[in-house]
């Protein structure tokens with residue numbers, strides 16, 4: 001069995017991640033959608049496997065994540081779970097399966113019961129506070145996804161960096177505090193300027209995972225196929241093709257884990273200001 005930099009082989013829990021944050025030790029997260037990749041990621045010591053609804057893009061070939069269903073998420077979570085050894089499994093709640101608190105509770109429970117999720121992730125700001133409070137009170141861990149929200153792509157009008165002006169930055173900062181207070185166990189920031197990320201990381205006690213959010217996050221996540229350079233089209237600025245400088249997928253994932261933990265990734269060229 002693989003181990004973290006601290007030599008730990010125990011299952012990763014929320015307490016593990018909180019303790020890593022306290023020790024200023026960064027943790028690594030990647031998306032995983034199937035058993036074989038889950039096994040490779042486990043071997044590399046990834047702490048969090050995200051069964052992301054980005055599977056709608058990279059597995060199913062859709063333009064957005066909107067068509068992804070709860071059954072799709074349960075199926076892929078089950079596939080990942082069969083090769084899970086110690087990583088925490090985070091599973092996305094697909095579009096509108098969390099629109100109403102009671103409905104979100106039932107659907108999140110299915111992701112845990114049937115999919116084997118350890119934590120669910122949902123997108124949205126302060127409007128999600130009552131849902132997060134309900135899930136948290138009922139013992140379901142939650143990661144709150146802020147910044148660029150792919151499920152709101154039509155409302156946002158494109159995949160743009162969020163929080164660039166002071167008003168929208170203050171709103172994201174305020175939302176982060178509200179959702180952490182409501183019981184979110186982890187925050188995930190997507191495509192926000194590094195300066196805003198630093199303010200959020202300082203303002204909340206919970207671990208903050210970033211994607212296109214700069215180096216001050218407690219952890220980084222990338223879409224697996226982006227960091228292997230196999231997603232069709234243009235690679236996002238915040239991603240890096242780790243396979244380019246490595247001989248195998250295993251080496252590329254190991255290089256990613258090392259680069260995240262050492263703080264070498266993301267660099268200034270992957271960061272928005």
Ligand code: KIV
Nearest residue numbers: 031052053054211221
């Ligand atoms: O679905 C996903 O892969 C995600 C990442 C972009 C963080 O939410």
